[in-house]
Amino acid sequence: MVSQWAGRFGGRDFVRLWAATTASSFGTTLTTVALPLVALVTLHASTFAVGLISAAELLSWLVLGLSAGVWVDRLARRPLMVACDLLRAVALVSVPVAVATGMVSVPQLVLVALVLGVASVFFDIAGQTYLPLVVEADGLLAGNSRLQAGQSAAQTGGPAVGGALAQLIGAPLTLLVDVASYLFSALFLSTLRTREEPSEVTDRARMLPQIREGLRHVLADPVIRPLMLVAAGLNMVGTAYETLLVPFLLRTVEVRPALIGVLLAVGGVGGVLGGVLGPRVAARLGGARTMVLTACVCPLISMLAPLSTAGAGLVLLGAGLVGREVCITVFSLLARSYRQATVSRVLLARVTASIRFISWGVLPIGALLGGSLGELAGNRAALWAVCGLLLLTPLPLLFSDLRGRRDLPEAPVRESQPA
Template sequence: MCSRVRGNRLGGDFERLLAASAISAAGTAVTTVALPIVALVTLRANTFEVGVISAAGLGAWLLFGLSAGVWVERMRRRPLMIICDLARAVALASIPLASVLHLLTVAQVVIAALVVGICSVFFDIAGQSYVPSIVAPSQLLAGNGRMQVSHAAAGTAGPALGGALVQSLGASLSLLADVLSYVVSAVLLARVGKREAPAVRSGPRRMLPQVKEGLGYVWRDPVFRPLMVVAAISNLFGAAFDTLVVPFLLRDVGVSAVAIGVLLAIGGVGGLLGAAVGPSLADKVGGARVLVVAAIAGPLLGLLVPTSRAGVGLVAFVVGLLGREVGIAIVSLLARTIRQLTAPPELLARITATVRFVSWGVLPIGALIGGSLGQLMGPRVALSVVSGLMLLSALPIAFMSPRALQALMDDATAALPRPVGSG
């Protein structure tokens, strides 16, 4: 896909950004275990209500996904990320406070999830747009690989820690770990030494023309468009999968909160493996072949998850979730690096926002689909259905010639672009 990166010195600012992102991701992984259990156990919510909570946290991409890209281009990234971290900490801290006062309701959890989701939209777009301003183009694949490894490591430890905290402190109080992670992330970001120049504003200032420009660029691009569709289909049914997996393990398989945390940590291991081997595989075999194989093999292995049973039957869960997450990590890593290398610098935030609006905007829909199917069919049957539908995610590239796809990618990355400015 691109030439091998030699050397791994990415600078102290990158290291601080990496640490902030990893710590925040670890706290978020705790919440992925704790928040559904707050709803299921503390509030005695049904599967559909869990889906509504998940949809609230993810629905921000539908509400703000496109416009956020324009706003991020008009602002300095680092201060915006700090504000988002602190706002997420406050919103999430309201849940254990209300629980201690015996005032917690499903409605409050939904509102807190929505606030956290909105802040995460701006944080994510700003973060992806900020990386190229502190990392040289020739080191972007290495930098993105390290970022994804750190997120995967956090995703491995976070759920296990979350399960243990839920077991010892209760679901609501365990959310304080995520609150702390956002605060630490904000402090680390404040210590990033490089100060951004004011954003360069050219062309029309109106929101709609700028949004349309980003949309049009992505839709016309022969690499961005199919990868965006792959991500959208994967995320649609992946959100349904994620909504169902905790109720499935808790009610159908009958495992404890600690065991749920450990089992979900397997997903982090898969992400860690995918992020670790993705760059070298793309270097040796070719990015197109790796993309096609990962896009197909991941959903196929995911079919094993709903066949899981207690005891040794959990091996199917481990293998299925591990394979699914390896595939997702590899596809995500390669797609993000291509986007950062080839997108015009002045459009990167909007292009990122467009891709995320489409591919992440479907997440609340998927969460509601998962919650509704789980309520109608039961978690196991519903999980089987969405795991099967996830195979559709490979269609946009599965029938393309790997050679033709590689040629498109080589054309796009034949010459590394100039370093991205900090505006």
């Protein structure tokens, strides 16, 4: 299997990249369960505090998203990704240490989340722009599909393991598994041998013109622009949705932490299915048609979550999470592959950063929105309100030229000189 992948997707470097991102994703999704439980169980924090912690991790995209793309253009990507993994490992170690010494607090969890967010910004942009160096252009969709399937598989196991470990050994010690995953990822990334061409963007180039060039490309592109707006809507409102899930299950439905992890893991199955089936569905229905379909179905199937109750009623939650993840995964991998295939490598990091600045910069707003609605209206009513907002997210795509198309346009790679 490894030799088959190596031959098809650019050598063993693709396998190493896949192993690193999969391991990192496993630990990260484990932390999405464990870190809120540290706040809720160890510190007896409020739903708003959980939203604040989530917002802190996501705030980095809003603050650093644009400038990070310029820095990634100037730096070697592989060493940068290794450094980000090590920084995240150090930040997470501090939590169980603080718990053991009786010094843990919500402000510390917010600070740890902030460090994780900063490192993740640089890691994500570097990773997305490193893949085209490992995989040929005609293999990007398949390569992205396999990376997504691996990450989704890890995300399926991560919450289940996180919930079980949190119940057995406590949420603080569970974070050490994420530390190990980052160290594993750093080890595999350090063995990559794909040669990076010297950057065409020098340190002397002014940052603001480079940032404007990336933003101008995103806002002027008739395909990338609506895809980015839909992603921003799904991300912002989806973060509010996800912020409410753990408090909703723990305090409203009264589900035990171990079962919470299992339920979140069930949702990860949808990510695996989306990663595997995405290219096949796009080949049959067409890329544009598939993206419109997934963007419209996602809000509808998300409504199963607030309908769920204890016992057999949790089946509704599981079905909603699976369907939601299928839609988001297929939409994301098609958008990402289109961008990687059509944007010049000189601009790719800045275009990626510009998109993430907008589409991920709204994530802390969503986290605070979810936490605030949960405090004001209760967790179930807040979930219904969030589902109502999700219905608005496909509108940019429905009013774009993509609505009547079967396939995404085969735009040539845009060659642009650095600012």
